[in-house]
Amino acid sequence: MSDHDEDVIIETLALPLDGWHRARGGRMVEFAGYWMPVQYEGIMAEHLWTRESAGLFDVSHMGQITFRGEGVVPALEALMPADIAGLAFNRARYSLLLDENGGILDDLMLTRQAASEEDGEQVYMVVNGATKYDDIGHMIEHLPDEITLNLMEDHALLALQGPKAVDALSRLIPGVETMVFMQAGSFDWQGHDLWISRSGYTGEDGFEISVPAEAAEAFADALTAQPEVKPIGLGARDSLRLEAGLPLYGHDLSPETTPVAADLGFALFKRRREAADFPAAARILAERESGPATKRVGLLVEGRQPVREGATVIDASGAEIGRVTSGGFAPSVGAPIAMAYVPLAMATPGTRIQLSQRGKTHAATVTAMPFVPHRYFRGAK
Amino acid sequence: MSRYFTEDHEWIRIDGQTGTVGISDYAQGQLGDIVFVDVPEQGKGLSKGDEAAVVESVKAASDVYSPVSGAVIEGNAALADEPALVNSDPEGEGWFFKLTLSDPSELDSLMDETAYEAFVAKL
Known part of the structure; x- marks a missing residue:
């Protein structure tokens, strides 16, 4: 044994659509331990295309995890402030994995998948790519032995986002158009089982689609053959989520931030607040x-x-009284925007503040988020 | 008029004692969509290798270094309103600044167009 880690060269891994991106001119960069496309034709054009039509994002680096076993719902509730018991089947919910101090270990989406007689209930969860192994370690440590956890490494995860996403996807998979925001379900595409939820990370209407790795290329081909759809890189994913006011783990959220400081109070559900039974609830x-x-x-x-x-x-x-955690030029706003942690007294929209970057001072105004209105589909008007 | 390049992908076009500086087509392609350019003010003295300008893409901020020493004659004011000129015409309308060279012999350490093309081809 030595008291320090050996130097280990960690190889950057290829995801199921690696060759597909390269063949389409995606500029590949290392991200969360994988080769990922940062852009195709350019971040600005890809961003604007997603806002007006539909963009296909490969987010297969993210961790897709299923949980099953007796008492899976209360077991997961012990690790996060979500009301999972009160969640209908095939409905998705945003939550936060919390440590014993109330710091945020990760943010995630979870869905209750319908119970079957023989298998029992299952919870499907999507966590961030860079944190997935730490999340799994934390959950294995804290979940009871009856709960089994499966990292779905044999599945790709695609996101189809934008106002025309529903037109393109429903042409391939009739029925998806009947789902509303945060609804999910199982669908068949050419004999492959897909798990599709109407959700995303751009503020637009759209879908997130879990697809078996062996079908990922054919499915991505079928989607990009639709006139509304272009492949979009991680660069535009970041500018789109920033405009939508959605925090990015590792930047806007960390173990040093709490749900309240991160302005994610909506994730603290009423039943859980009243029971005060989530980590660091007091x-x-x-x-x-x-x-x-x-x-x-x-x-x-x-x-x-x-x-x-x-x-x-x-x-x-x-x-220094605060810190910028994300920022950049917002293509749909046409101006630079940012997220920052500021003292509570300065957090009211309209407050004028000063920022310092590389020796230069910039004026900014606190503003309500999102910067670009969300356009989720919540049902027929 | 002759043109030289640095390993940091700046170009400088020489006309007598005056040099015009910008970034190469390769550099703009790597940076992607340019959203902001900060050019030096008239009269600013620069030594070879000094940070002379800042160019920001959607992704990141990058420094632009002066390929030679000299005094700034003017910054390209057009870039304030139209930073995307650096993408559309990096080696023409998208120039960054002009300066009066104080030591033209510094040009000897730069690459000519052929050498730069070979340099980029290996990247």
């Missing part, structure tokens, strides 16, 4: 009452220069 509920020291807010930055992660929020004397 601390989080006290913070919810008294207000957090700092809070995640949206910023409209003056001028044209992007202010990015790592820039500081400063007071009149130049002292």
Whole structure:
């Protein structure tokens, strides 16, 4: 035994659609341990295409995990503040994996999949790519032995996002158009079982589709053969989610941030608050009452220069009082925007603040998020 | 007029004692959509290798270094309103700044067009 880790060269891994992206001119970069396409024709064009038509994103780096076993719902509830018992089957919910101090270990989506007599109930979860193995380690440690956990490494995950996503997908898979935002279900495509939810990370209507790895290329081909659909890289995924006001784990969320400071209070469900039975509930509920020291807010930055992660929020004397956690040029806004943690007294929309980046001061205004309105499909009008 | 390139993908076009500086077509392609350019002010003194300008794409901020020493004559004011000129015409309308060279012998350490093309081909 040695008291320090050996140097290990960790090889960057290829996902099921690796060759598919390269053949289509995707510029591949290392991300979360995998080769991923950062862009095709350009981030700006891809971003705007997604907002007006439909973009196909490969998010197979994310962890797709299923949980089953006696008492799976209360077992998972012990790790997060979601009301899973109150969730209807085939409905998805956003939640947060919390540590014993109330810090955020990851943010995730979970869906209750309908019970069958022989198999019992199953919960399907999607977690972030960079954190999936840590999440699994944490959950294995804290879940009872009766719960089995399966990382679906034999499945790709695609997201089809944009106002015309429903037109393109329903042409291939009739029936998906009847689902509403955060509804999910099992569908057949050419003999392959797909798990599809009407959800996403762009603020647009759209779907997230779990597809067996061996069918991923053919399915991606079928989608991009639709006139509405172009492949989109991770670069536009980031600018789209920033405009939608959606936090990115590892940047806007971390073990140092709590659900209340991150302005994700909606993830603290009423039944769970009343029972105070999620990790660090006492601390989080006290913070919810008294207000957090700092809070995640949206910023409209003056001028044209992007202010990015790592820039500081400063007071009149130049002292650091907060930090920018995401930022960049917003193609659909036409101006730089950012997310930052600021002192609670400055978190009201309309508050003017100063930012410092590489020795230069930028003026910004706290603004309500999203920066671009969400256009989720919540049912026929 | 002759043109030289740096390993950091700046170009400089020489006309007498005046040099015009920009970034190469290869560089703009790597950066992607340019959304902001900060050019140096008139009169600013630059040494070879100094950070002279900032170029920001949707993805990231990058420094542009001065290929030679000299005094800035002007920055390209058109880039303030239309930073995408760097994408559409990087080696023409998308120039960054002009300067008066203080030591033309510094050009000897730069690559000519043929050498730069060979350099980029290996990247």
